[in-house]
Amino acid sequence: MSEPLVTRVAPSPTGDPHVGTAYMALFCFALSRTTGGRFILRIEDTDRTRYQADSESQITESLHWLGLDYDEGPDVGGPNGPYRQSERTEIYREHVQRLLDSEKAYRCFCTSERLTEMRHAQRARKAPPGYDGLCRGLLPEDIEAKVADATPYVVRLKVPKDRTIGFIDELRGKVEIHGKEIDDQVLMKSDGFPTYHLANVVDDHLMEVNEVVRAEEWITSTPKHVILYEAFGWDLPRFRHMPLLRNKDRSKISKRKNPTSLLWYKANGYLPEALVNFLALMGYSGADGEEMFSREQMLADFDTKRMSTSGPVFDLEKLGWLNGEYIRADSEDDLARRLLAHWAYRTSTGHEPDPAVDGALYDWITRNGGFESDSVETLIRATMPLVQTRIKTLEEYAPLTRCFFLDDIRGYGPEDLVPKKRELDATKDVLRIMRTKLAGLEHWTTSSVEEALRALVDELGWKPRELFQAARVAITGSKVSPPLFESMELIGPATCLERIDQALDL
């Protein structure tokens, strides 16, 4: 086992919490946990223009939801805080000054207009784009003068253009890029905020991060960071660039082509265990080829040798299957409680029930005392055996079980009620006989109902599927439903008979 690894996940609060953040967090978590190190959450909120106020709490909430608990972070504290970059501006300012003093960086007074113009010109003559270094050679007195009259400026990194800068990527091996390919990166913007490159390096060092885990898209900027570490005289951390999650067309995963918000997965009834498991499967393989494993099982035999480098396509279909597996693996009690908690969460986040989908369920819960009510839990619990193998997400429960919660199931037509090659009148005759028979039942249980209906099959000469279709539609309102006899027991004799009467009125 290696030294204790200190890792960090460093999302920007610029929108919904991203599935890529969870992906990085998972591997940071595994790396630090299995080496006895620490895992840090740092909020990189240096881009004031894209900042969104509620984003940070959504990130922390989502990470906790997934069980990817960090040891240090803005909401849990830690020895090397603050963990929000916007609260560390003074630290960056000092470090920039150090770079300026040691001439590893320089002030650049170029306006954005000039830079745009410069790029146009470069493109026009097919030259590689990049800062042309105009301010790199500014005389000290010129700089002083401009500073004195408050000309806005940025601070740029003085990149050595005469040598190769390299680093060892833990996943990919040696990576080298020549200095002339590297732009004189802006380290501090004219608004006084640092850019990612500066803040990231300074914070990683100050927070004692010794293994930088991040997405592949950062590989080409890593040499800039190497230069910074060298300029400060700091030891290099290890770098591990994870593959990028991809859309179906293999481009970097984006919200236009995939649900990327962790909030979306929660709202749509995915289980955190399933999401984490699925993310782990992206670029990682279990020890024995096992596909279903918990966080704990993953940690138990975690091995960086089984991490791969090529960008996996994010396949919602497979996530759905895994989610179904987890739903089926749950105990019926746990699943019932999960559902209730899910609907309570949905309600608390302003979910508007759809009458055609889940309106009946929410109405019924409200009428019966709400999410906390025992009678609600009891009935939900009673439906578990009927639905557990039939839903892949928590959200699929409501549309599947409308017949239990709806007052009036009418809305189907004869084309549903009447089996192929049978007539409406004949079907009604059958239903009438069925009604009489059911009404005479002494006990109303799954088996007594089944016995009665099966006897009818023999008596009337209808095929089982024909007779059960008519009964199913009459009682549940749909040709597709949970198992008929169990459903009838739950719905109860009074309602069942009433619904048969309604079918007879068709």
Added chain:
RNA sequence: GCCCCUAUCGUCCAGCCUGGUCUAGGACAUCGGCCUUUCAAGCCGAAAACACGGGUUCAAAUCCCGUUGGGGGUACCA
């Protein structure tokens, strides 16, 4: 364009480091069958891949080179 990363079934992973055991294994999805009151679940089965070209070697999915494809980067975004 330039730089960097990458390449096994449609998709996710094994196998590659340490060449032979690979007529390439598992999973999702697909298709077929069984079970069956619908739909699922479950069980059984089928189809489906080593990007291409050169080397090295008795032997290459595995090692080397090149090509091609895919991705990323090339901002006072992260």
